[in-house]
Amino acid sequence: MHATHGRRLARLTPALPALLLALGLGQAQAIEVTQVQADRSKVSFTFKQMGVPVTGAFAGATGTLRFDPAHPETATARIAIDLAGIDAGSQEANDEVVGKQWLNVKAFPTAEFVASRVEARGNGYAAIGKLTIKGTTRDLTAPFSFKSEGTTGVFDGAFVFKRLDFGIGEGIWSDVDTVANEIEIKFHVVATGTPAADQ
Amino acid sequence: MTPTACYAWPAMTLHWLIAALILVTLPLGWYMQDLPLSPTKLQLFSYHKWIGVTVLLLVLPRLWVRLSYRPPALLPAPVWQQRIALVTHGALYVLMAAVPLSGWLMSSAKGFPVVYLGVLALPDLVPKDRALGEVLQVLHQTLAFSLAGLIVLHVAAALKHQLINRDATLRRMLPFGR
Numbered sequence: 001m002h003a004t005h006g007r008r009l010a011r012l013t014p015a016l017p018a019l020l021l022a023l024g025l026g027q028a029q030a031i032e033v034t035q036v037q038a039d040r041s042k043v044s045f046t047f048k049q050m051g052v053p054v055t056g057a058f059a060g061a062t063g064t065l066r067f068d069p070a071h072p073e074t075a076t077a078r079i080a081i082d083l084a085g086i087d088a089g090s091q092e093a094n095d096e097v098v099g100k101q102w103l104n105v106k107a108f109p110t111a112e113f114v115a116s117r118v119e120a121r122g123n124g125y126a127a128i129g130k131l132t133i134k135g136t137t138r139d140l141t142a143p144f145s146f147k148s149e150g151t152t153g154v155f156d157g158a159f160v161f162k163r164l165d166f167g168i169g170e171g172i173w174s175d176v177d178t179v180a181n182e183i184e185i186k187f188h189v190v191a192t193g194t195p196a197a198d199q
Numbered sequence: 200m201t202p203t204a205c206y207a208w209p210a211m212t213l214h215w216l217i218a219a220l221i222l223v224t225l226p227l228g229w230y231m232q233d234l235p236l237s238p239t240k241l242q243l244f245s246y247h248k249w250i251g252v253t254v255l256l257l258v259l260p261r262l263w264v265r266l267s268y269r270p271p272a273l274l275p276a277p278v279w280q281q282r283i284a285l286v287t288h289g290a291l292y293v294l295m296a297a298v299p300l301s302g303w304l305m306s307s308a309k310g311f312p313v314v315y316l317g318v319l320a321l322p323d324l325v326p327k328d329r330a331l332g333e334v335l336q337v338l339h340q341t342l343a344f345s346l347a348g349l350i351v352l353h354v355a356a357a358l359k360h361q362l363i364n365r366d367a368t369l370r371r372m373l374p375f376g377r
Binding site: 049050051052053054055089090092093095096172173175178179 | 236237238241242244245309310311312313314316317318320
């Protein structure tokens, strides 16, 4: 009788911290997210042509990251955006934007953001790292907010970059009075993780 | 010709101003739609919409002038011609508003807000909806072609009166007509 009890308790013990966390007990925000949920994440962009805002979206974002809101300085991230299947607001725009003068998706099928560190800023955070598109790499700071529910974390943020810094929209398209230089990226990344280990 | 037998100058001004805008934006709309995508195409689409919105803005003053200043009576002519004239003029007033409005609706449905002169964003009249956008495109094109047809009729009739009937019909809409 005692032996059976012991075995049952032994099986229960590893689940205890997660159980406590799910019940809202234990250390607040003691979570470390690592797995990007690609199907629940979304990256969209807005650009202006002749003053008209056009919103589009990328087909998918994947990646790995490590983020503990209690210790942002230990965070790392590598997010890859799939550029094929981009929705740029209309079929003719979709056909144009994958071409050589724009994203040249044949040669550069993904865009990548690699964060080397995260800082706490105001009410949220900022991911600092490098953005690589079409073979060009530039520094990037991406402010974001973070919410966690259980073992799921949601990152929401936005940043603006200049398309000409990456050679996006070359030749006749480099006229920024027609298609503006500034592109706003909005990201909503959902990641799951585990309760963070106690220090 | 006595002054009262001419159109009032506000009517003349608005008539020719709106005519000029329509005569630019109608062929522009017809030409631009099949262009391959390029910065020029985006510019032409914008100019087309800016001119269209300007016409729409001028409809209210145009109607106000029409109601405030009675136009000269139709000159003697067979009744059927007078009827055609009244119907044509009425239809032109309606299309002057309906064509740009249908264009604005179409632009909204296709997901492209209308930004007047590139700076003033007009509200989207309908949400982005692909099927609705295609219906509105057909509507806008049909109304535009009808407007073009009526303008041809309107100009032909004016020239007929000027060159064949040799009456004052056209002259009294001209600022320098006598």
